[in-house]
Amino acid sequence: MSRMRAAVTGLVGGFASGLTGIGGGTVMVPLLTGLMRMPQHRAHATSLVIVIFAALSAVSQYILRDEVDWALAAALTFGGVVGAQIGAHAMRALPELQLRLAFAVFLVVVGLRLLVFG
Amino acid sequence: MGEVVAALLIGLAGGSFAGLLGVGGGTLYVPAMVLLLGTDQHVAQGVSLVVIIPTAISATQRNLKGGYVDRDAALWVTPFAVLAALGGAFLAGFIPGEQLSRIFGVMVLYVGARTLITTWRRMRRDAAAARAEVSG
The missing domain is CATH 1.20.5 (Single alpha-helices involved in coiled-coils or other helix-helix interfaces)
Known part of the structure; x- marks a missing residue:
């Protein structure tokens, strides 16, 4: 792995995400497969690790401004943790190209939404 | 009660989608909360970030067992990503x-x-x- 490429991936992905408010994973996965030549499954799993820390760093300002509904967060987390296991299992079950196709569809939907609604 | 069930289902859908695609899931959580539960946009973003942390950890535990995580890459990409995101968010206030x-x-x-x-x-x-x- 090239550390230089990893640093560039982090800088480009983080900057784009911070500037536009779009999620870290949406920009990170294409950078990991493109710039860092990772296979699709590896890119998804590695992106999630980066997302944990990106969310940790961003969440503090929302907590400080009291913009968190904790009861709602608890209910969502309950479903989310179970869902994450289902999703991770599904990822493992999908072959490389099918997973890549699923991510491409996701990108098209996100791109269209940004384009139409700003 | 109906709201709790809706929140659980949004969590379940968002978590599955996040675990599959390697993203946080905010793309689904935030509009779902705003449109289905009538949550304020800023609060929805705050809740989404809170939820993303345990769900991403949950999927990552499984991915670590499966040997899918490139630890070296994560170690080198993450600090740059976090710093650049803070810089980007700061600049976003001016444009x-x-x-x-x-x-x-x-x-x-x-x-x-x-x-x-x-x-x-x-x-x-x-x-x-x-x-x-x-x-x-």
């Missing part, structure tokens, strides 16, 4: 956001469409090769 989002939308759409087409072609080629092998 018109909507215009920028649209430009970014075009880029995301381009990458998505190109990936969709190339992957689709590769799948068809692979399928044709498999058929040729069977008949040959």
